[in-house]
Amino acid sequence: MVRTQFGGRDSFTGGAPAQSVLIAINTLLQAAAACLTAAVITAIRFGKPDASLSANGWIGGLVASSATCAFIVPAEAIVIGSIAGALVTFSVEWFELKLEVDDPAGAVSVHAIGGLWGILAVGIFARFHSPVLNVAGAFVPVTGAGAAGQWLAQVVGIANTARLRIAAHLRPESGPQPYLSVSRGD
Numbered sequence: 001m002v003r004t005q006f007g008g009r010d011s012f013t014g015g016a017p018a019q020s021v022l023i024a025i026n027t028l029l030q031a032a033a034a035c036l037t038a039a040v041i042t043a044i045r046f047g048k049p050d051a052s053l054s055a056n057g058w059i060g061g062l063v064a065s066s067a068t069c070a071f072i073v074p075a076e077a078i079v080i081g082s083i084a085g086a087l088v089t090f091s092v093e094w095f096e097l098k099l100e101v102d103d104p105a106g107a108v109s110v111h112a113i114g115g116l117w118g119i120l121a122v123g124i125f126a127r128f129h130s131p132v133l134n135v136a137g138a139f140v141p142v143t144g145a146g147a148a149g150q151w152l153a154q155v156v157g158i159a160n161t162a163r164l165r166i167a168a169h170l171r172p173e174s175g176p177q178p179y180l181s182v183s184r185g186d
Contacts, residue, residue, distance in 0.1 A: 019070055026069040026077040027062065033081030034061025038089045053089050056106040060088030063111055064118030071126035080121045087113050119158055123151030 038057025042050035064084040065077070072080065091109040095101040101108055128150075 022074075023069045025074055026072055027065045029074055029077040030065040030069070030081030030084065031058050031061040033078045034058055034064070034085030034088070037082040037085030041086060041089045052106070053092060056092060056110050057085035057088050060084045060110045060114030060117075063114035064121060066115075067118035067122045068125065071122060071128060073127070076125045080118070080125060083121075084114050084117050087117055116158055119154050120151075123154035126150055 035054050035058035038060075039049040039054040042048075042053045061081040061084045064080055068080055069077070088106070088109050091113040092103075092106040095103055095106075095109050103109070
């Protein structure tokens with residue numbers, strides 16, 4: 001596993017270097033659970049497992065693990081991965097048939113839905129190993145999963161991201177608009 005360190009912390013996952021084994025195990029478990037869930041769902045729906053959707057489930061599990069792998073126990077990794085696999089499997093069809101998004105590889109479903117679920121799963125399942133800084137700037141001791149209002153913080157982050165993406169798509173099609181309009185008096 002490639003890891004870069006900044007100030008003694010893992011810059012990709014936020015975990016301490018001693019957590020590398022746990023991070024690797026959780027990442028593997030989430031990806032495997034997501035792939036197996038996608039395979040089971042497609043076998044039930046289509047009579048046999050679909051390799052493409054199973055691969056999308058696997059990648060969706062990896063995407064979801066990016067946010068959670070340092071802060072959960074292995075049993076929770078299996079649950080999070082299974083949910084990611086199911087969400088990605090159903091969202092591929094939803095994006096293509098209902099929203100008419102031309103995404104032959106399912107990359108939008110994998111990264112958008114898998115990523116959003118991973119962010120939300122941090123708020124539900126995460127166990128922080130040291131006090132966290134709250135919005136008031138005070139350190140709060142953390143006990144158990146979902147402590148210190150993390151779930152609400154994750155939901156606010158998701159809502160703001162969605163709001164910004166929607167606002168970017170609602171701009172007129174005439175190209176980028178300047179933030180300030182300067183009149184030259186011509």
